[in-house]
Structure formats: structure tokens, C-alpha cells
Amino acid sequence: MKVRYWLLVLALLGGWALAQQPIKIGALFILSGNFAGYGKSGSQGAQLAVEEINARGGVLGRPLQLIVVDDQGNPEVGVREARRLVLQEKVDFLFGIDSSSVSLAVAPLTDEYKIPLVVTHAATPTLTEQCRPYVFRTSNNARMDAWAAAALAATLPVKRWANIGPDYEFGRVSWQDFIARLKQLRPDVEVVSEQWPRFGSTDYASFITALMRARPEGVFSTLWAGDMVIFARQAKAFGFFNQVRYFVNPVGAALEVLAPLGKETPEGLLVSARYWFLYPNTERNRAFVEAYRKRFGEYPSYNAQEAYAGMHMLAAAIQKARSTQAEAVRRAFEADGGLVYEAPEGRKRMRPEDHQVFESLVWGYTKHSPDYPFAILDRMRIVPASDTVYPTQCKR
Numbered sequence: 001m002k003v004r005y006w007l008l009v010l011a012l013l014g015g016w017a018l019a020q021q022p023i024k025i026g027a028l029f030i031l032s033g034n035f036a037g038y039g040k041s042g043s044q045g046a047q048l049a050v051e052e053i054n055a056r057g058g059v060l061g062r063p064l065q066l067i068v069v070d071d072q073g074n075p076e077v078g079v080r081e082a083r084r085l086v087l088q089e090k091v092d093f094l095f096g097i098d099s100s101s102v103s104l105a106v107a108p109l110t111d112e113y114k115i116p117l118v119v120t121h122a123a124t125p126t127l128t129e130q131c132r133p134y135v136f137r138t139s140n141n142a143r144m145d146a147w148a149a150a151a152l153a154a155t156l157p158v159k160r161w162a163n164i165g166p167d168y169e170f171g172r173v174s175w176q177d178f179i180a181r182l183k184q185l186r187p188d189v190e191v192v193s194e195q196w197p198r199f200g201s202t203d204y205a206s207f208i209t210a211l212m213r214a215r216p217e218g219v220f221s222t223l224w225a226g227d228m229v230i231f232a233r234q235a236k237a238f239g240f241f242n243q244v245r246y247f248v249n250p251v252g253a254a255l256e257v258l259a260p261l262g263k264e265t266p267e268g269l270l271v272s273a274r275y276w277f278l279y280p281n282t283e284r285n286r287a288f289v290e291a292y293r294k295r296f297g298e299y300p301s302y303n304a305q306e307a308y309a310g311m312h313m314l315a316a317a318i319q320k321a322r323s324t325q326a327e328a329v330r331r332a333f334e335a336d337g338g339l340v341y342e343a344p345e346g347r348k349r350m351r352p353e354d355h356q357v358f359e360s361l362v363w364g365y366t367k368h369s370p371d372y373p374f375a376i377l378d379r380m381r382i383v384p385a386s387d388t389v390y391p392t393q394c395k396r
Contacts, residue, residue: 022065023058023324025050025314026085027096027307028078028106031070034200034226037256038098038303042121043068044296045304046096049311051295059318064311067091073098075105082106086113092324093118093314096307100124100142100170110134114326120310121303124169125177128356131394134326136333136355138310138341138348140274142170142222144388145250146177148361149220151387152270153178154185156246158217162193164207164231165222171196174222174250192216197227204231208238218246228257233264241266250274253364255301258374265366265375272363275302275345276377279362288344309343313350316341334396349385354394358385 027046029039043066050064058064067089071078078097085091086109094110094117097103103122107130110117116134119127123142127135153161161179165171175194182189193214195207208231211219223231228249235241251257252271277289277299288308292300300308317339318324321332333339334352341348348357364377 020062022063023060023093023318024065024067024089024091025093025095025311026082026089026091027066027068028071028081028085028094028102029068029096030073030098031068032072035073035098035224037260038121038225038254038301039070041256041301041304042096042098042307045292045300045307046120046311048292048295048304049308049315052291053312053315059315060322060324064315068096071097071099071102073102075099075101078102079105079109082109086115091115095310095314096120097122098303100127101168103127104169107132107135116314116326116329118310118314120307122170124173126169126173128354129393131354133330136350138313138350138357139306140359140361140388141356142174142250143177143390144358144361145272145274146174147181147388147390148272148363148383149248149250150178150181150185151383152363152381153182153218153220153246153248156218158245159186159189160192160215160217161189162191162195162211162214162216162219163221164195164197164211164219166199166224166227167196168199171199171222175220178220197223197231199227201227202230204234205238208235208240212238212240212243216244218248219244221247221249222251223249224251224254225256226260228252228254229260232257232261232266236264236266241269246270251302253366253377254303255299255374256303258366258376262374263368265368267366267368267375269366270363271366271377272361273302274361275300275305276362276364276380277301277305278376279380279382280346282344284342285344305344309341309345309348312343313339313341313348347385351392353396354392356392358389360385361388 253273367378
């Protein structure tokens with residue numbers, strides 16, 4: 001009897017000890033260099049979600065612990081830091097990632113260590129097309145952005161299109177998806193120029209003059225963060241935006257772009273940002289914006305909201321699984337037609353086959369307002385999630 005008694009006591013103490021242990025989440029973001037603004041906003045959004053979740057008692061009675069590291073937007077650094085998080089920090093989950101190249105480099109580690117990775121920003125479609133069992137993306141991807149851009153571009157009265165995008169995975173696949181989709185919708189369009197500046201370039205003069213010589217009517221671009229800020233200033237000095245009728249950028253409405261540009265932002269650019277803090281005008285979104293501003297003293301960018309929503313989706317999957325084990329969490333994300341979450345931006349639904357979230361996308365034209373120190377979106381257009389759903393080869 002005494003042996004059974006002490007075995008029961010030890011079991012209860014072991015369960016109590018486990019309940020006190022935090023669920024560790026290792027987040028990788030770009031926290032240095034020209035793209036550090038994205039990592040800053042992403043880590044802040046994740047931190048706000050963690051604070052909210054822990055204030056409600058955590059998940060499974062355990063607090064969440066967020067460990068944030070700088071992957072520098074470098075695949076080699078990202079893999080090294082991810083391994084360190086798994087082997088030294090003993091994290092239960094990997095999270096975040098801004099760069100598509102880093103996400104593709106880190107993804108194989110999920111199979112090696114049987115650890116789930118929740119990607120909240122990196123947008124290459126290739127990531128979820130690899131059908132890895134423990135990789136989940138809780139934000140829309142570049143193909144969805146490109147298809148939405150093509151749907152809007154098809155309605156514009158122009159035929160001659162050009163591209164300027166960063167010369168790496170994200171820029172290349174975005175242009176391919178955009179122009180292929182646009183030609184399906186408008187077979188009469190033609191491509192007159194493609195420009196591929198190095199990621200992180202500081203001098204765009206030769207690319208701008210090449211575009212202007214080609215005289216496109218519409219220009220598609222996926223330049224982002226500091227690249228877009230530098231390009232916009234230099235292009236404006238060349239009179240580029242006066243010559244081009246439509247400039248379309250799926251990430252051009254990021255606050256990491258609009259805030260640094262301030263009143264320098266050209267008006268009339270057709271842009272999106274995956275999330276826009278003034279849309280939708282719902283109690284849920286207003287409460288998020290207010291909480292974020294109170295905590296960090298600034299408006300939430302799309303990366304902040306995506307990381308915030310991704311953390312809440314991960315917490316919901318753990319709670320549903322009643323476990324932090326990779327297989328149980330995978331099943332929770334996939335169950336009942338895919339996990340659904342009502343985010344500040346609206347409903348997110350994860351497709352169970354490839355673990356890709358689908359959601360509506362907000363677009364608009366840049367316009368200055370006396371109410372904000374940066375340009376905001378005017379004449380907003382909402383592209384429904386159903387218009388961006390593409391087929392997948394993944395099977396579960």
C-alpha cells in the first residue's frame with residue numbers, strides 16, 4: 001500500500017511539475033539590417049498574443065514562453081539559429097520567419113526533429129507545396145497576392161506590362177504567378193520589360209531608366225521594406241510615377257514602407273499589405289489596434305497582425321490537440337476541414353491538405369490624409385478568399 005501511495009504522489013507531483021513548465025516557442029525574424037522593421041513588428045505582434053494568452057491562464061494550464069532570435073534574412077544563419085533553438089533552448093515549436101529563402105532552408109528541420117513550424121510571413125508558395133507534415137502557414141502566400149493583383153489588373157485599361165522585383169525566390173515566383181494569371185484573364189496583355197535588382201540594392205537608377213525606356217502602361221513590383229522605400233524615392237525623382245499609369249505592389253501598403261516614406265509616397269499606387277489596420281471596421285479589429293498601440297506606441301503593420309494571429313492559431317491547435325506533440329498538433333490543424341480562426345483582419349481557414357491559410361485580401365490606392373503622417377488606402381477593393389484558392393497536389 002505504501003509503495004502504491006508514493007507512486008501516486010510521485011505521479012501527481014510529476015504532472016504538477018509538467019503543468020508549471022512553459023511551452024517554449026522559438027521565433028525567427030529579421031532583426032537587423034534594412035529589413036529589421038518587419039522583424040520588429042512581427043516579434044511585437046507575437047509578444048502581444050503571448051501576453052493575452054498567458055493572462056487567460058496559458059494553454060493546457062501552461063504559460064507560453066517566446067524566445068526571439070535574429071535570422072538576418074540569411075538561410076545559413078536561419079538554419080543555425082533554428083537548430084540552436086531546438087537543441088539548446090529545447091523549444092517545442094518554431095515560429096515566424098520573414099524571408100522565403102530562410103523558410104525553405106529551415107523547413108527540412110521539421111522532419112529531422114519532428115517539430116512543428118508555424119510560418120507567419122515568408123510567402124513563397126513552394127513552402128506549402130512541399131507537403132511537409134509539420135509545416136503550417138497562417139498567412140496568405142505570394143501566389144494568392146499575385147492572383148489578387150492579376151484579378152484587379154485585368155480590369156485596368158492597359159496592355160503593356162513590366163516587372164521590377166527582388167532577384168530571389170519571392171520576387172521571381174510572384175511575377176511568374178502574376179503574369180501567368182493575368183494572361184489567362186487578359187490574353188491581349190504583353191510584357192515589355194523585366195528588371196531584377198539584387199535584394200537589398202541601394203541604387204535603382206539603371207533599372208528605373210530601363211523601365212521608362214520600355215514605356216509600360218502598368219508595372220508590377222514586389223519590392224518590399226527598405227528596397228521599396230529607396231526605389232520609390234529614386235523613381236519619383238526620375239518622374240517614373242508620372243509616366244506609368246498603374247503601379248501595382250502586393251506588399252506596397254506595409255507600414256514598414258508607408259511610414260518611412262511619409263508624405264513622399266506617390267498617390268494613386270495600387271497596393272496591398274495582407275492586413276490593413278483600418279480594415280475591417282469591426283469591434284475585433286478596433287480592439288486589436290487599440291491594444292497594440294497601447295502596448296507598443298504605434299499602429300500594427302501587417303506583419304504584426306499576422307504574427308499575432310499565427311500565435312493565437314498555434315495556441316488553438318495545441319488546446320484542441322491537448323498536447324504539444326507534433327503529430328497531435330498536426331491533426332488538430334487539419335481536423336474538421338482545417339482550423340478556422342477569427343483574426344482582426346477576418347476569417348482565416350487552413351486547408352488541411354497543404355496547411356495553407358486562405359483569407360480575403362484588401363487592396364487600395366495610396367492617398368494622403370491629414371489624420372495620419374503617412375499615406376493610407378483609398379478606394380479599397382476586397383478580393384475574397386475564394387478568388388485566390390488554387391489547387392494543391394498535397395494529400396492527407
